[in-house]
Amino acid sequence: xxxxxxxxxxxxxxxxxxxxxxxxxxxxxxxxxxxxxxxxxxxxxxxxxxxxxxxxxxxxxxxxxxxxxxxxxxxxxxxxxxxxxxxxxxxxxxxxxxxxxxxxxxxxxxxxxxxxxxxxxxxxxxxxxxxxxxxxxxxxxxxxxxxxxxxxxxxxxxxxxxxxxxxxxxxxxxxxxxxxxxxxxxxxxxxxxxxxxxxxxxxxxxxxxxxxxxxxxxxxxxxxxxxxxxxxxxxxxxxxxxxxxxxxxxxxxxxxxxxxxxxxxxxxxxxxxxxxxxxxxxxxxxxxxxxxxxxxxxxxxxxxxxxxxxxxxxxxxxxxxxxxxxxxxxxxxxxxxxxxxxxxxxxxxxxxxxx
Amino acid sequence: xxxxxxxxxxxxxxxxxxxxxxxxxxxxxxxxxxxxxxxxxxxxxxxxxxxxxxxxxxxxxxxxxxxxxxxxxxxxxxxxxxxxxxxxxxxxxxxxxxxxxxxxxxxxxxxxxxxxxxxxxxxxxxxxxxxxxxxxxxxxxxxxxxxxxxxxxxxxxxxxxxxxxxxxxxxxxxxxxxxxxxxxxxxxxxxxxxxxxxxxxxxxxxxxxxxxxxxxxxxxxxxxxxxxxxxxxxxxxxxxxxxxxxxxxxxxxxxxxxxxxxxxxxxxxxxxxxxxxxxxxxxxxxxxxxxxxxxxxxxxxxxxxxxxxxxxxx
Numbered sequence: 311x312x313x314x315x316x317x318x319x320x321x322x323x324x325x326x327x328x329x330x331x332x333x334x335x336x337x338x339x340x341x342x343x344x345x346x347x348x349x350x351x352x353x354x355x356x357x358x359x360x361x362x363x364x365x366x367x368x369x370x371x372x373x374x375x376x377x378x379x380x381x382x383x384x385x386x387x388x389x390x391x392x393x394x395x396x397x398x399x400x401x402x403x404x405x406x407x408x409x410x411x412x413x414x415x416x417x418x419x420x421x422x423x424x425x426x427x428x429x430x431x432x433x434x435x436x437x438x439x440x441x442x443x444x445x446x447x448x449x450x451x452x453x454x455x456x457x458x459x460x461x462x463x464x465x466x467x468x469x470x471x472x473x474x475x476x477x478x479x480x481x482x483x484x485x486x487x488x489x490x491x492x493x494x495x496x497x498x499x500x501x502x503x504x505x506x507x508x509x510x511x512x513x514x515x516x517x518x519x520x521x522x523x524x525x526x527x528x529x530x531x532x533x534x535x536x537x538x539x540x541x542x543x544x545x546x547x548x549x550x551x552x553x554x555x556x557x558x559x560x561x562x563x564x565x566x567x568x569x570x571x572x573x574x575x576x577x578x579x580x581x582x583x584x585x586x587x588x589x590x591x592x593x594x595x596x597x598x599x600x601x602x603x604x605x606x607x608x609x610x611x612x613x614x615x616x617x618x619x620x621x622x623x624x625x626x627x628x629x630x631x632x633x634x635x636x637x638x639x640x641x642x643x644x645x646x647x648x649x650x651x652x653x654x655x656x657x658x659x660x661x662x663x664x665x
Numbered sequence: 666x667x668x669x670x671x672x673x674x675x676x677x678x679x680x681x682x683x684x685x686x687x688x689x690x691x692x693x694x695x696x697x698x699x700x701x702x703x704x705x706x707x708x709x710x711x712x713x714x715x716x717x718x719x720x721x722x723x724x725x726x727x728x729x730x731x732x733x734x735x736x737x738x739x740x741x742x743x744x745x746x747x748x749x750x751x752x753x754x755x756x757x758x759x760x761x762x763x764x765x766x767x768x769x770x771x772x773x774x775x776x777x778x779x780x781x782x783x784x785x786x787x788x789x790x791x792x793x794x795x796x797x798x799x800x801x802x803x804x805x806x807x808x809x810x811x812x813x814x815x816x817x818x819x820x821x822x823x824x825x826x827x828x829x830x831x832x833x834x835x836x837x838x839x840x841x842x843x844x845x846x847x848x849x850x851x852x853x854x855x856x857x858x859x860x861x862x863x864x865x866x867x868x869x870x871x872x873x874x875x876x877x878x879x880x881x882x883x884x885x886x887x888x889x890x891x892x893x894x895x896x897x898x899x900x901x902x903x904x905x906x907x908x909x910x911x912x913x914x915x916x917x918x919x920x921x922x923x924x925x926x927x928x929x930x931x932x933x934x935x936x937x938x939x940x941x942x943x944x945x946x947x948x949x950x951x952x953x954x955x956x957x958x959x960x961x962x963x964x965x966x967x968x969x970x971x972x973x974x975x976x977x978x979x
Contacts, residue, residue: 460780462963469960477953585785586785589785627796628796634786634788635771638782638786639775642778
C-alpha cells in the first residue's frame with residue numbers, strides 16, 4: 311500500500327514537472343502528440359484488462375469513451391443547443407458553473423478568466439463522473455457479455471458502441487450529430503499523465519492481485535478456472551467495469567484535449583485503433599499496451615511527413631492496415647507477447663517499486 | 666439508408682416503407698450469404714466482405730465510364746441491356762478475383778492460427794481495402810450512371826422505384842440460384858461437406874483449399890451484385906459505403922442463423938423490414954436497429970432463426 315502510494319505521488323509530481331518542462335521547451339505540436347500518447351496509454355491499458363487479461367474480446371471501447379467524454383463535458387462546458395419546442399437557442403450552464411452559482415458566484419458579472427477557472431474546478435469531478443457512468447455502462451455490457459464468446463462477443467460489443475453513438479447523435483441537448491464545440495482546453499500534460507500513472511499503477515497491482523490472477527485463469531481455460539473456484543461471471547463483469555471506468559476517464563481527457571467532440575469521434579474505428587495498439591504490443595502485456603499505444607499514436611504522425619514527401623495522400627492508413635495484417639501473419643503474439651520485460655528492469659531501477 | 670424519402674407516421678408511408686424495407690433487406694440478404702458461407706467454412710467473420718460489396722459498385726462504375734456512360738450527363742443516355750449485363754459480369758468477376766485474393770493472401774496463412782488473430786486480420790484487410798479505395802477513387806462521393814432509367818411504379822397504394830423492384834427480383838433469382846447450386850451440385854455438396862467437417866471432407870477427397878476459394882468467390886459475386894444494384898438505385902458511391910452495409914448484413918446473417926443460406930435470406934429481409942418499421946416511426950434510430958437486433962438475438966437465440974443447434978459456435 312505504502313509503496314503504491316509513494317509511486318502514485320511520485321508519478322503525479324512527475325506529470326506536473328513534465329508538463330512544466332514540455333510547455334517551456336517543446337513546441338506545441340509535439341506536446342499535443344505526447345498528450346495524445348498519454349490518452350492512448352490509458353485507453354490501451356484499460357482495454358488490456360478486458361481483452362488481454364480476461365480474454366474477453368471487446369470492440370466497444372469507443373462507446374465507453376464517448377460516455378465519459380460527454381458526461382465530463384456536462385461538468386465543464388456550457389451546452390448551447392437549438393430547442394425545437396421554443397424555436398430558439400438555449401444555453402445550459404455547466405454543472406461547475408451551477409455549483410459556483412450555488413456558492414454565490416455571480417456568473418453574469420464574471421469575466422472569461424473567472425469562468426475558465428470555474429470550469430477547471432469541474433474537470434476532476436467531471437472525469438470521475440464520466441468514469442463512473444461509463445463503469446455503469448460496463449456493468450450493463452458485462453452482464454450480457456457473459457453469454458457470449460470470441461467473435462460473437464466482439465461483434466456484440468461493437469454493436470453496443472454503435473448504439474451509444476446513435477443515441478448521442480439523437481440527443482440535441484448535447485449537440486446531436488454536429489457535436490459539442492468549445493470545450494475548455496483543460497486536459498494538459500499534468501492531467502493526462504497523472505491519470506496515466508494512476509491507471510498504470512492500478513493495473514500493475516491488479517495484475518498481481520488475486521483478481522488479476524483470476525482473470526488470467528479465465529483467459530487460459532474458463533472451465534478449469536471455474537473448477538478451481540474462480541467466480542467467472544463476477545470476474546468478467548468486474549473486468550468490464552474496470553476497463554470501462556478508465557475508458558470513460560480517458561474519454562473525458564480526450565474531449566478536453568481535442569476541445570471538440572462529436573459522435574463521429576467515437577465511431578468503431580476508434581475501438582479498433584485501441585485493439586490494434588494492444589495487439590501490436592502483445593495482448594495481455596501491460597508493457598506491450600503502453601508501447602503499442604505510443605507506437606500507434608506516433609506512427610501515423612510520423613507517416614504524415616512521409617505522406618507529404620512521397621505525395622501519396624492516404625498511404626498512411628494503407629501502411630497502418632498492412633502493418634496490422636503482416637503482424638498477424640508473422641508475429642500474432644505482438645511485440646511483447648505476454649511478457650512484461652521492461653517492468654522487471656523498472657523494478658530494479660526504481661527503488662519505490664516492488665522487489 | 667434507403668429510408669429518406671417518406672415522412673414518418675402515416676399508414677400510407679408504412680406500406681411505402683415496407684416496400685423500401687424489402688428492397689433493402691434483399692440487399693442485406695445478398696451480402697449476408699457471403700458472411701454466412703465463409704463463417705460456415707472457416708468460423709471467421711470476414712470483415713472485409715463489406716468492402717467487396719463497395720468494390721462491386723466501383724468495379725462496374727469504371728467500365729461504364731470507359732464506355733462513355735457518365736453520371737449526370739444532361740439527357741439520360743439509354744444503356745442497352747446487354748451492356749448492363751456485361752457490367753454485371755465485369756463487377757462479378759472482378760469481385761470474385763478480389764475475394765479469392767483476400768483469402769489466398771491474408772486468411773490462408775492464418776488458417777491454423779487462433780481465431781482472434783484471424784479476426785484482427787480480417788479487420789486489417791477491411792481497413793486496407795477502404796483506404797486503398799480512398800486512394801484510388803478519392804474519398805469524395807461519386808455519382809453513378811443511370812444504367813436503368815429510374816421511374817416510379819405504382820403498386821396499389823404504394824409507389825416503388827423500378828430500381829427497387831429490380832433489386833428484389835435480381836436478389837430473389839440470385840438467392841434461389843445459390844440455394845440450388847449448394848444443394849444440388851457436386852461443388853455445392855463439397856462446400857457443405859467442408860463446412861460440416863473440414864478434416865473429414867479432406868479425407869473424403871474434397872479439395873479443401875479449392876472449395877474455400879470457391880466459397881469466397883461465390884460470396885464476393887453475390888456482394889458485387891448487391892453493390893451494383895444499390896448503386897443503380899442510389900447513385901452515390903463512397904469508399905466507406907461498405908462499412909455499415911457490411912456490418913448490418915453480418916447482423917442479418919446472425920439473425921437468420923449463421924452458416925445457413927436460407928437463414929441469410931430470411932435474416933436480411935427481416936432486418937430490412939424492421940429497419941423500415943423503425944424508420945416509419947423514428948427515422949433517427951434506424952442506424953441503431955441492426956445492433957439492437959444483434960444483441961437481442963445473441964442473448965435470446967444465438968443460433969439464429971434457422972441455425973443448427975448443437976455445434977460449438979457461440
